[in-house]
Amino acid sequence: MEQSATDRQVGVDTRPDAVVARWPLSGRSVGRARRELRGTLSAWGLDHLTEPAELVLSELLTNAVRYARTPAGRLVETRLERTPDGIRIEVHDANDRLPQMQRAADDDEGGRGLALVDVLTERRWGVSSRQGVGKLVWALVG
Numbered sequence: 001m002e003q004s005a006t007d008r009q010v011g012v013d014t015r016p017d018a019v020v021a022r023w024p025l026s027g028r029s030v031g032r033a034r035r036e037l038r039g040t041l042s043a044w045g046l047d048h049l050t051e052p053a054e055l056v057l058s059e060l061l062t063n064a065v066r067y068a069r070t071p072a073g074r075l076v077e078t079r080l081e082r083t084p085d086g087i088r089i090e091v092h093d094a095n096d097r098l099p100q101m102q103r104a105a106d107d108d109e110g111g112r113g114l115a116l117v118d119v120l121t122e123r124r125w126g127v128s129s130r131q132g133v134g135k136l137v138w139a140l141v142g
Contacts, residue, residue, distance in 0.1 A: 017082040022075040023061070025068060030061050033078050040080050041087065046142070049086050052120045053141045059113040060091040060137050068093040086142015094134040098127050 019040050023029035034054050041050050057078070064076045070093060079090040101114040117125050117139055125139035 019080045020077060022077050025065050025070065025074065025076055027062075027065060029065060029076070030058055033057060033061050036078075037080060037089075044082050044087075046082075046087060049142050053087055053089065056117050056120050056125075056139045056141055057089050057091075059117050060089065060139065063099055063113055063137070064091050064093040064095075067097070067099070068095040069097075070094040083140065083142065086140065088138060088140050090136050090138045092130060092134060092136045096129065096133065096135060098129075098135060099137060 019036065021033070021036060023033060034057060037053055037057050038050055041047055041053060046053075061076065061078065068074075068076060074094050077090075077092040079088075079092070081088040081090070099114060101118065121139045121141060125137070127135055127137050129135050
């Protein structure tokens with residue numbers, strides 16, 4: 001099945017050890033980014049990291065899509081970088097507000113995303129401001 005231009009990620013830059021893509025601020029982008037991640041991990045021979053890496057990417061990108069509150073037409077960027085031990089996942093958005101890990105009550109339907117990232121990455125994740133506007137949230141898997 002052929003994808004239309006609106007179904008593809010926008011602005012892909014592929015290098016041997018890094019893949020950068022820009023995505024519309026839409027929930028559909030999360031599934032597309034996961035597919036990109038699976039293909040990248042397979043190409044790098046890191047299939048064993050697929051499940052935890054997909055969960056981490058999904059949580060970080062979903063947070064950016066939900067909470068970035070950026071002007072219409074802005075994109076969110078993902079960067080996948082091969083590391084000696086696995087993969088570094090980055091999500092860049094144009095919002096300066098830094099995410100905070102929350103304590104979710106047992107009956108809360110959300111609020112566990114960063115706690116899940118914390119466990120899956122063995123606390124190897126963080127947030128930093130970018131030059132100009134926005135932030136990047138990064139996590140190491142592997």
